[in-house]
Amino acid sequence: MAAVMGDPGLSKLQFAPFSSALDVGFWHELTQKKLNEYRLDEAPKDIKGYYYNGDSAGLPARLTLEFSAFDMNAPTPARCCPAVGTLCNTNTLEAFKAADKKLLLEQAANEIWDSIRSGAALDHPVLLNKFLLLTFADLKKYHFYYWFCSPALCxxxxxxxxxxxxxxxxxxxxxxxxxxxxxxxxxxxxxxxPALPYFLIKYDENMVLVSLLKHYSDFFQGQRTKKPGEIRHGLPAREALPEICRVTGSEGPGASRKITIGVYDPCNLAQYPGWPLRNFLVLAAHRWSSSFQSVEVLCFRDRTLQGVRDVTHSIIFEVKLPEMAFSPDCPKAVGWEKNQKGGMGPRMVNLSECMDPKRLAESSVDLNLKLMCWRLVPTLDLDKVVSVKCLLLGAGTLGCNVARTLMGWGVRHITFVDNAKISYSNPVRQPLYEFEDCLAGGKPKALAAADRLQKIFPGVNARGFNMSIPMPGHPVNFSSVTLEQARRDVERLEQLVEGHDVVFLLMDTRESRWLPAVIAASKRKLVINAALGFDTFVVMRHGLKKPKQQGAGDLCPSHPVAPADLLGPSLFANIPGYKLGCYFCNDVVAPGDSTRDRTLDQQCTVSRPGLAMIAGALAVELMVSVLQHPEGGYAIASSSDDRMNEPPTSLGLVPHQIRGFLSRFDNVLPVSLAFDKCTACSSKVLDQYEREGFNFLVKVFNSSHSFLEDLTGLTLLHQETQAAEIWDMSDDETV
Known part of the structure; x- marks a missing residue:
């Protein structure tokens, strides 16, 4: 309980100070305001609290701030008085400690004094109950430092x-x-x-009148008729009041005169009034001491016990009102609250111990992201990143690194697809796995990766699917079981692509990327592709096809067979996203079985250890840059020539491809057009897939690469190219 100022044996009036009562909801709302609105702004903010005078005996006079404190229009709870205040929230603990408390108190006291001198406090008595709150919110630890002040003029x-x-x-x-x-x-x-903080009282043996402060002049003129703003209730005619309760009018010079005032008192001590009376007595002394020599004070205390209203614990007393000629200068003020040890100092609230650790982790992740926005990238739209649903096809070295980087960006929805199990060689390069995951034949990668993500950050919605992706050149017609399993895998993959926003192709083989590339192109999903060599990598976004209902027709233009990126990015400036090529557009052969009759080093991805981390991180950063562009996947591709130009997004360029060379520690940003004979994204392939569905896919799976090459026109292209070469050779021979 707040210490009572003074000794009860003295004949001087003493007051019980306010004790701050800051609800957990207040700190939660301050956290949200700091993260989403205030950021680095340290300017004072208006807040509001309230106090109540119905507490049981023994409780301190509390001024309460809860979650609604930041809404100045929020209703005040029933039978509570509002109090307006100023929040000074600092960005650092050092700034909190160094804040000039004396200056803050003087500024608040001056505002109260000005309202008294101008008469504004008579019209709006809530101005007498201003308070200060100096805070620092350590949102990494959920430690909140604060110092409360209720300024009182002396x-x-x-x-x-x-x-x-x-x-x-x-x-x-x-x-x-x-x-x-x-x-x-x-x-x-x-x-x-809901309650009036101050009011005027006039009563005699026949009536009780109460009125607002602003009606003071008319109320105490001795008239017996009811005035505007007065509320009168009569008493039985023979009811006599004690002599001290009578109102004595002005009876000539030197007569003993007094007024009666009511204060909605938050204190429940029998011998002391609460803190709100202090500034009211200063107002009375400044404005009324020339007319009245004493003030009778009724500290109105209103509580409900077992459903019965009780105000009998209210106290009434009389004080001498000093006749003072106040100077224009503000009187001295006090009001900083003592800490828990009874000394002058701030308090600290540790909410981390009472918070759900999962909720605390989620808030901390959000904080790391929003710190980027406050000063470095104010235009960054985090909602677009956090809300995106990512499908990771492949849970190996690339998949693990992509997933960790996605979580660093706050992505909450991550799904893995893989059919492999964790082997002893995996944990050193794949950071989502440990040695124990390799035992007993190894855990399924997709399931283990999803489980590990949730252990790292419980706020992520991670799922894993242990399934195969049917591939060209890998027949599925040996038995009905195999065929039905392939049908189920295709249907599940189609559902997964449909339910996600971005598809990452992170598999080991070229042919395993074909089916998801076709499905994603058909469903107009953004595809991010990452592939590794020994010391080289390619990270790219696939061209995002426009919906057919827009009348785009065949969006893959005809152009020379030579891979477009080899011709140089300057030839392909300002290419929009729907004209960009996919992973297969630069190939002139269809994908087939790339692991047959190959040695172990040819079957596995043998690369420098740091390569997957670099490529995985760049794949996620490319996705984020695309999401930040107003046109998303349809954004014009940035090239190496654009490095000196104004970037199109707050995060920089939005390239089509990033090709890295670790031996040279160099990256280039080529751009390539979609190929009209592409075996994955050309209109011929997509139209056939959308018409025939699984039946078309079975033809691709069960045939050699010649089926796709015949369909797209690559076979004819090869023949024409070969004929041209023969013709050139015959010309050379004749020369």
Missing amino acids: LPESIPLIRGPVDLDQRFSPQQIQALERAYDDLCQTEGV
Whole structure:
């Protein structure tokens, strides 16, 4: 409980200070405001709290701030008084410690003093109850440092008590108390507020009147008629009031005169009023001391016990009102709250211990991302990244590194597809696996990878599918079981591609990328492809086909057979995303079985250890850059020539391809057009797939590469090329 200022044996009026009561919801809302709105802004912010005078005995006079404190239009709870305040939230703990507390207090006190001198406090009494809150939110640890201040102006001399505090039921009869309750309730209802912090009282043996402060002049002129803003309730005619409760009008110079004021008091101590009375007495001394020598104070305390309203614990007393000629300067002020040890210092709240660790981890991940936005990339749209659903085809070296980088970007939805099991050679290069995962034949990679992601960050929605991807040149017609299994795998893959936004092709073989490339092109999904050599890699985005209903027709233009990227990026400037080639567009042969009759080093991806990490990271960064572009996958491709130009997004360029050479530590950004005879994304392949579905795919799986080459026109192209070469040779021989 807050320490009571003064000794009860003294005849000077003492006050019980406010004790700050900051709800957990307040800190949660401050966290959200800091992350999403305030960021690095340290400018003062308006907030509001409230206090209540119905607490049980022994509880301190609390000023409460909860989640609604940041909404100045939020309703105040029933039977509570509002208090307006200023939040000063610092960016660092050092700034919090170095804040000029004296200056902050003086500024707040000046605002209160100005409202008293101007009369604004009479119209809006809530201005007398301003408060300060100095905070620092350590959102990495969820430690909140704060120092609360309720500024109170000090009179030049102590306030002497003429008559000490007594409970209201010792002065008022039950009928008088009921009349007071009704008059106060009616005034609150008339003003449309849950409680009035200050009010005027006038009563005699026949009536009880309450009024607003702004009606002071008319209220205390001795008129017996009801004035605007007054609420009157009558008493029984023969009910006599104690002499001290009578209102004595102005009876000539030197007469003893007093007024009665009501204060909605948050304190429940029998001998002391609460903190809100302090500034009100300064107002009374400044504005009314020339007219009245004393003030009778009724500290109105309203609580409900077992469903029965009780105000009898309210206290009433009389103080001498000093006659003061205040200078324009603001009086001295006090009000900084003591800490838990009773010393002058801030307090700290540690919410990490009472928070769900999963929720804490999620908030911390969000913080790392939003720190980028505050100062480095203010235009970064994190929602586009965090909400994207990524399908990773391949859970090997590339898949593991891509997944970790995706989580670093806050991606919450990651799905793995792989049919392999973890072997002893995997954990050293594939960071989602450990030695124990290799035992007993090894765990399925896709399932183990998804499980490990959720252990790393429980907030991620990770799934794994242990399944094969049918491939060209790998027949599926040996038995009905094999054929039906292939049908199920194709259907599942189609469903997965449909349910995700971005498809990553991260497999070991070229032919395993064909089917997902066809499905993704047909469903207009963004494809990010990453492939490794020994010390080289390629990372690229596939061209994103326009929907057919737009009347685009065959979007793959005809152009020379030679791979476009070899002709140089300058020849292909300003190529939009729907005209860009896919992984197979630069090939003039269809994919086939690339592992048959090959040695072990030819079957496995043998590369420098750092290559997959580089390529995996670049694949994710390319995806993020595409998502940040207003046109997404349809964005014009950036090339190496654009490196000195203004970047199209806040993150920089949006290339078509990134080809890296680790031996030279060099990257180039080629651009290639879609190939009209491409075996994966050309209109002939997509039309056939969309018409025949699985039946078309079975033909591709069960035939050699000649089927796709015949369909797309590559066979005829080879024949024409060969004939041209023979003709050239015959010409040379004749020369």
